[in-house]
Amino acid sequence: MSLLVLTNIRKSFGAVDVLHGVDLELAAGEVIGLVGDNGAGKSTLMKMITGMYHADSGSITLEGSSILQLDPGARRALGIEMIYQDLALAKQQDVASNIFLGREPVRKFLGVFPGFVDKAEMDRRAAEMIRRLGANLPSINRSVGSFSGGQQQTVAIARALTFNPKLVIMDEPTAALAVREVQGVLDLIRRLKSEGIAVILISHRLNDVLNVTDRIAVLRHGRVVANLVTAQTNMNEVVAAIVGGGDMAAAAAHESRG
Ligand SMILES: Nc1ncnc2c1ncn2[C@@H]1O[C@H](COP(=O)(O)OP(=O)(O)O)[C@@H](O)[C@H]1O
Numbered sequence: 001m002s003l004l005v006l007t008n009i010r011k012s013f014g015a016v017d018v019l020h021g022v023d024l025e026l027a028a029g030e031v032i033g034l035v036g037d038n039g040a041g042k043s044t045l046m047k048m049i050t051g052m053y054h055a056d057s058g059s060i061t062l063e064g065s066s067i068l069q070l071d072p073g074a075r076r077a078l079g080i081e082m083i084y085q086d087l088a089l090a091k092q093q094d095v096a097s098n099i100f101l102g103r104e105p106v107r108k109f110l111g112v113f114p115g116f117v118d119k120a121e122m123d124r125r126a127a128e129m130i131r132r133l134g135a136n137l138p139s140i141n142r143s144v145g146s147f148s149g150g151q152q153q154t155v156a157i158a159r160a161l162t163f164n165p166k167l168v169i170m171d172e173p174t175a176a177l178a179v180r181e182v183q184g185v186l187d188l189i190r191r192l193k194s195e196g197i198a199v200i201l202i203s204h205r206l207n208d209v210l211n212v213t214d215r216i217a218v219l220r221h222g223r224v225v226a227n228l229v230t231a232q233t234n235m236n237e238v239v240a241a242i243v244g245g246g247d248m249a250a251a252a253a254h255e256s257r258g
């Protein structure tokens with residue numbers, strides 16, 4: 001059975017039609033690249049999955065059941081996680097605080113009175129989560145604002161993992177990273193897949209997408225114009241689908257940009 005099925009999703013903002021009947025299907029543990037030019041509708045489509053936006057029409061099912069009526073909290077409880085481009089981390093706080101933000105393990109005083117955040121337990125579980133990702137951080141007790149972009153990405157992914165996700169959506173996770181850090185994030189995506197977690201990767205970095213995905217969906221002007229098996233496609237084909245209309249000059253320009 002498919003993990004997630006989007007059928008004929010439509011969305012307008014006022015007079016602007018953004019999505020024109022999008023179909024997308026994802027199996028458990030599958031890594032899909034979602035690519036397309038700026039404004040194609042990628043982020044809007046993902047916000048329909050998390051429940052931040054509501055589709056005007058169409059259906060969305062997770063493991064066969066409709067999630068359309070569920071709010072973002074309920075969808076998260078069912079295993080849908082999204083990591084935003086800005087990562088939404090508390091930069092002044094340390095790794096464990098970020099991983100458990102708002103859900104700190106509480107130790108009962110004399111086994112009765114609640115209210116003490118169990119920092120040692122938090123640190124222990126945070127370290128375990130980082131290890132599970134096969135990642136390394138300089139220190140679990142430093143503020144995450146002092147970390148590199150790739151290390152911060154690791155913290156954001158570890159945070160997502162604590163919700164036991166079935167699907168992790170990542171919006172441009174490698175866009176702001178130094179080249180040497182990109183491989184680390186791609187490794188994290190492979191690690192999620194190896195745990196049976198599906199990933200939707202939105203990225204302009206087509207080399208990364210070709211590297212790490214099983215399939216690539218191309219969105220253009222609110223339509224899925226190509227659904228490619230990564231092992232059977234190449235950069236030229238993906239770029240041609242993104243720019244459309246056999247526009248090879250634009251394709252060449254896009255390729256040299258990205
Ligand atoms: N909240 C919003 N209100 C109005 N228009 C929006 C809103 N969110 C996105 N759009 C418009 O929808 C289109 C698709 O945007 P987006 O989904 O962000 O594209 P992408 O992520 O592919 O760059 C753009 O034209 C954008 O201006």
Ligand SMILES: [Mg+2]
Pocket residue numbers: 042043044
């Ligand atoms: Mg976007």
